[in-house]
Amino acid sequence: MSGKAVETTGEHGPAFREGLFTALSWLTVLPVAGATVFDRTTGRRAMAALPVPGLFLGTVATGIGSVATLLGLSPLLTAVLCVASWELLTRMMHIDGLADVGDALGSYAAPERAREIIADRYTGALGMGAVLVTLAVQVAALSDLLALPSAPAGILIVGMVPALSRMSAMIGCSRLFRPFSEGGFGAMIIGTVPLRWVGFWWLAVTVATGGSAALLLSGSTAVSATVGVAAGGVGGVGFALLVSRHLNRRLGGLNGDCMGALIEMTTAVCALTALIVVRIAQSL
Template structure:
């Protein structure tokens, strides 16, 4: 991701188009050109649109889940395929960040040394453990969602979870936090996002999921999906605030790798929370 964003000067294009195309260029493997000017304005626009790449991942997972259900794949295999699609479509950049942050936090080193560990291109056992545990929770939660009595309920939720989890990067890039370096990708994006944008995205995703659920699902399942998305978003935001504050304290600020760690862990939290809410709603 940082390799696509070397700071340069120049004139910006229209905000909406530049934000959407840059977010998709930076955060997916899709062939979008993105911005030609890279500065904090570009970073703010791209981070404001970051749930859009999440929607793309969600659509891919929903398509995989639908096809796998039709051919009779087990929920566990389908869940693995969904998570694999998310990682391939993002070049595994977020789990790379999670691994680096896991190594840094597990070292219990000073902020200066922890930042050096994050910059090290090698992954240690602690980082690998963080990745395995996080992906394990994601797969298990998605598998249980797909095993619900109404498969469509689980598929709809899986389609929204990646967008919900990407709000975590908006929190990390909000004005509550600062980059620990004056250069690089983190300096371009962290501290640029107004908090109100996160609330607007939460409302938009919850409303959209509710409308789709009302059209596609009967009775209690529609309400379960709406509630699941709303509560998962709130829990994801709460979890991210706690983790981001901890990272900010331990590292003396945040960087781009921290955004990857926030996204991956928030994906697990959102999936798990949505599962709990939907199960409570649909089971007697």
């Protein structure tokens, strides 16, 4: 991601188009032509559209889940295929960030040394452990969602998880935080996003879920799926705020790797929160 964004100057294109296509260019393997000018304006526009790549990944997961249901594949295998597709379609860049942040936090080093560990291209045992635990929770939560009594409900929720996690990760790019260096990718995105955009995306994803659920599911099932997605977003945002504050304190700011770590961790938290809420709703 950061390799596509070396800071340059020049004239920006239309805000909506530039933000949308730059987000897809930076955060997926899609051959989309993003911005040609890279600065904090570009970063703000792209991060405001951060959930859009998540919607793309969610669409892929929905397709996988639908085909797997037709073929009679197990929820566990389907969950693994969904998570694998998300990592492949994002060049595994967020896993790389999670591993770097895991190594830095696990070192208990002072902020300056922790930032050096993040910049190190090698991954240690702590970083690998963070990746394994996070992916395990993702797969387990998605598997249980796909095993819900209503298969379409589980597939719908799983399809919304990537958008929820990227919406949650926008907290790290919000104006509550600052980059820990004056250059690099983090300096272009950290501290650029107004918090109202997080609320806008939460509402948009919730409404989209409610509309889809009303068309595909029965009354009570539609309500529980919609409430589960809404709760998943709230849980992800709350978790992202806590983790971002901790990273900001431990590292003296945030960077692009922190955003990757937030995306991976909130994917697990959003899925798990949605699952718990849906289970509770079903038991009432």
